[in-house]
Amino acid sequence: MLSTIRKNTGSWLIKIILGVIVIVFIFWGVGSFRSQRLNVVAIVNDEDILMESYRLAYANLLDSYKQMFGGQIPEGLLSQIDIKKQVLDGLINEVLIRQEADKAGISVSDSEVQNAIIGIPAFKRNGIFDQRLYERSLRGARLTPAIFEAKVRQQILTDKLKTLLFSGLTVTEAEAREHYMFENEEINLSYVSIDASECEKEVNATKQDLAFWHESHSENYMTEPQINLRYLLLKESDDIDNANVTDSEIEAYYQDHRDEYEVKEQRRARHILLKVSRNSDEDNTEEIRKKAEKIRDRIEKGEDFAKLARENSEDAGSARNGGDLGFFGRGMMVKPFKEAVFSMKEGEVSKPVLTRFGWHIIKLEKIEPGRVKSLAEVKNSIVTRLKTQKAKDMIWDRANEAYDEIIELGSLSAYAKQHEIELGTTGLFSQNKPPAVAGGDPELLKTLFALNSGELSSLLQVRQGILIAEVLEKKAPYLPSLEEVKGQVKKDYVREKAKDLCRMKAQKLLEAAKEQGLEAAARDRGLEVRQTGLFKRTDKTAKGKLPQAVARAGLSLCKGKVYPDEVVESKNSFYILALKENKDADIAGFPAQKDAVTKRILKQKQQTLFEDWLKDLRKRASIKMVARI
Numbered sequence: 036m037l038s039t040i041r042k043n044t045g046s047w048l049i050k051i052i053l054g055v056i057v058i059v060f061i062f063w064g065v066g067s068f069r070s071q072r073l074n075v076v077a078i079v080n081d082e083d084i085l086m087e088s089y090r091l092a093y094a095n096l097l098d099s100y101k102q103m104f105g106g107q108i109p110e111g112l113l114s115q116i117d118i119k120k121q122v123l124d125g126l127i128n129e130v131l132i133r134q135e136a137d138k139a140g141i142s143v144s145d146s147e148v149q150n151a152i153i154g155i156p157a158f159k160r161n162g163i164f165d166q167r168l169y170e171r172s173l174r175g176a177r178l179t180p181a182i183f184e185a186k187v188r189q190q191i192l193t194d195k196l197k198t199l200l201f202s203g204l205t206v207t208e209a210e211a212r213e214h215y216m217f218e219n220e221e222i223n224l225s226y227v228s229i230d231a232s233e234c235e236k237e238v239n240a241t242k243q244d245l246a247f248w249h250e251s252h253s254e255n256y257m258t259e260p261q262i263n264l265r266y267l268l269l270k271e272s273d274d275i276d277n278a279n280v281t282d283s284e285i286e287a288y289y290q291d292h293r294d295e296y297e298v299k300e301q302r303r304a305r306h307i308l309l310k311v312s313r314n315s316d317e318d319n320t321e322e323i324r325k326k327a328e329k330i331r332d333r334i335e336k337g338e339d340f341a342k343l344a345r346e347n348s349e350d351a352g353s354a355r356n357g358g359d360l361g362f363f364g365r366g367m368m369v370k371p372f373k374e375a376v377f378s379m380k381e382g383e384v385s386k387p388v389l390t391r392f393g394w395h396i397i398k399l400e401k402i403e404p405g406r407v408k409s410l411a412e413v414k415n416s417i418v419t420r421l422k423t424q425k426a427k428d429m430i431w432d433r434a435n436e437a438y439d440e441i442i443e444l445g446s447l448s449a450y451a452k453q454h455e456i457e458l459g460t461t462g463l464f465s466q467n468k469p470p471a472v473a474g475g476d477p478e479l480l481k482t483l484f485a486l487n488s489g490e491l492s493s494l495l496q497v498r499q500g501i502l503i504a505e506v507l508e509k510k511a512p513y514l515p516s517l518e519e520v521k522g523q524v525k526k527d528y529v530r531e532k533a534k535d536l537c538r539m540k541a542q543k544l545l546e547a548a549k550e551q552g553l554e555a556a557a558r559d560r561g562l563e564v565r566q567t568g569l570f571k572r573t574d575k576t577a578k579g580k581l582p583q584a585v586a587r588a589g590l591s592l593c594k595g596k597v598y599p600d601e602v603v604e605s606k607n608s609f610y611i612l613a614l615k616e617n618k619d620a621d622i623a624g625f626p627a628q629k630d631a632v633t634k635r636i637l638k639q640k641q642q643t644l645f646e647d648w649l650k651d652l653r654k655r656a657s658i659k660m661v662a663r664i
Contacts, residue, residue: 077123078659079130084123086662091182092122097478111467113477119664129189131652136192139199143191151187160294168294197641200648206636212625215632219620221569224577224589225613227557228565229541232607234533240525248528249517255527256520259465261510262484265447266459268472269437271423271430271500278425280418288417289410296413299365300405304376305340305358308350310393320389327387327394334384340398349393362403372397434494434501447491447505463510472497473504534607541602541609549598553613569618585610593617 077084096118100108136142153164160168173180249256289296307330309323330347334340341357348354365373372395375388379399387394410417441450451458461470466480473479479495486492486506495502517524547556557564567577567589577586582605592599592614603610625632 075661076664077127077661079127080134080657082130084126084130088126089122089664092126096122107475123664127658128649131656132193132196135652136196141192141195143188147191148184148188151191171292197645200644201641204637204640204644206633210636211629211633214636215625215628216620218573219571221571221618222614223569223616224567225553225564225615227544227562227611229537229609230607231534231537234537235529237536238529238532240528245524245528246517249524253514257512257514259467260484260512261463261465262506263463263508264461264504265507266472266502266504267447268459268499269430269434269501271426274426274429275422278422278429280421284421285414285417288421293407296408298406298408301362301364301403302376302399303362303401304360305344305398305400306360307344307348307358307396308393310349324387324394327396331384331387331396430500438494438503441503472502537609538602541611545598545602545611548611548613553611566615588612
């Protein structure tokens with residue numbers, strides 16, 4: 036039944052599908068296919084999760100993070116978020132969900148899958164499913180059409196299961212009202228902040244202090260493992276000039292990617308803007324409209340539009356150009372303006388059009404119809420793309436030949452001498468500070484640092500091409516002497532002792548405030564008391580005046596507890612808080628917000644129920660890890 040969609044489709048990883056669906060897909064695996072136990076990562080209730088599925092999900096999630104951060108994943112992020120655990124947990128959850136759906140008799144038909152795919156906006160052109168667009172979206176990535184369809188099926192299955200799980204969940208009016216009152220209650224906090232840096236001058240660091248600190252915190256001063264590489268870099272750019280592209284290949288690429296070269300209809304217009312203030316009443320708005328009508332009458336009688344725009348338009352950016360806005364597409368202007376322009380004929384002048392900016396008089400100067408660029412127009416860019424694609428294949432052929440010869444000759448140096456080429460060296464570097472030739476890919480660095488001294492790497496794909504590396508030197512971590520790191524040791528010691536001193540001062544201030552009030556206690560110590568002003572409980576930073584952790588502590592205060600039990604610490608500062616004022620929510624606003632609040636509570640309940648349900652499934656399941664990841 037899915038043959039229409041499957042036909043002639045390549046492999047796939049969709050980056051954008053209906054906003055959120057890709058997030059679910061990236062985390063969840065491909066399904067369970069029986070294979071040899073050597074290729075199994077985990078077994079969930081006797082069902083295998085294959086290494087192939089894990090690697091695919093891992094690669095997709097890694098690509099997603101790379102895209103998110105512009106191609107360069109921030110240092111330490113992957114270990115911080117534990118990407119391996121994320122991927123494996125997602126695959127396990129998928130198996131558990133499918134197994135529970137089977138027990139509940141829930142299934143998904145082929146027609147449901149097909150309808151879901153056809154309904155995805157990313158695959159539509161002019162509101163209709165476009166097979167070519169679908170195929171282009173799938174081509175060249177990591178998933179097969181069957182896998183993509185399995186993911187769609189899994190998502191539908193999950194949605195059906197959630198519908199069953201959530202069927203008994205409700206939100207009472209009393210719950211919604213209580214939630215509304217809590218969210219909309221406002222509080223005003225008084226606070227004093229003391230920065231630890233203010234106490235640093237009071238810290239005296241002796242030689243004995245620094246020596247003890249260096250010894251007791253030695254893990255902070257250990258150097259990182261380092262390696263020095265000799266390498267051969269085969270650049271992809273070297274193969275591009277040698278890549279030959281035929282006219283038939285260019286034509287075929289053009290036909291397959293015609294939608295990429297589609298130019299949407301563009302229109303060029305001028306306008307005269309008479310601004311209307313957001314606070315204007317109906318009478319004032321009407322008065323400005325009448326003024327616009329008078330200007331339009333002058334245009335109708337033959338006066339020059341551009342001249343009148345320069346004299347009357349309040350859009351400073353275009354007025355100097357006679358109101359000229361240049362060419363623009365449908366999505367570039369606010370809706371009323373767009374609708375007017377794209378319903379006009381060339382040379383036509385509109386009646387006054389009201390937008391949030393004010394009244395516009397619009398003249399349509401020219402229509403540039405939508406079209407598909409000719410092959411001649413885009414041939415050079417196609418040639419470049421095809422050459423780049425071919426260069427990727429050519430470089431692997433070249434790299435394999437080079438690698439075989441390196442093995443035969445016995446070393447990189449022998450290969451370089453044979454071909455009279457110069458090898459590169461990196462010098463000693465750590466994983467956190469890699470050279471350009473090896474930077475940007477945590478997995479690549481992990482592979483390089485796993486090599487022993489004198490060991491040759493496999494073929495490694497890097498941004499510039501293919502890397503073949505040999506480890507010249509490995510330097511193990513060591514603890515530098517105090518003299519080598521004295522500056523950093525002293526800085527760390529002073530900073531921590533200053534924080535201890537500052538924390539003690541802040542705690543004493545809090546205790547004094549509880550007895551005599553924050554204003555008086557702060558005044559005795561020459562400290563300034565600030566106020567946040569009233570803010571709602573949904574405001575996590577108290578109108579940007581407090582860090583989140585501090586504002587959260589302040590939100591726990593009430594009339595019966597004006598002061599917190601402890602000083603609140605955030606980064607290098609200490610906060611002493613006091614509830615200055617609280618203002619109950621206005622119940623009169625509840626009816627208008629009731630539906631939105633109810634939906635929000637229901638969504639929270641559903642999310643909590645689903646997470647708890649999954650946790651319970653995992654507790655009861657037999658989950659066996661087979662391979663290390």
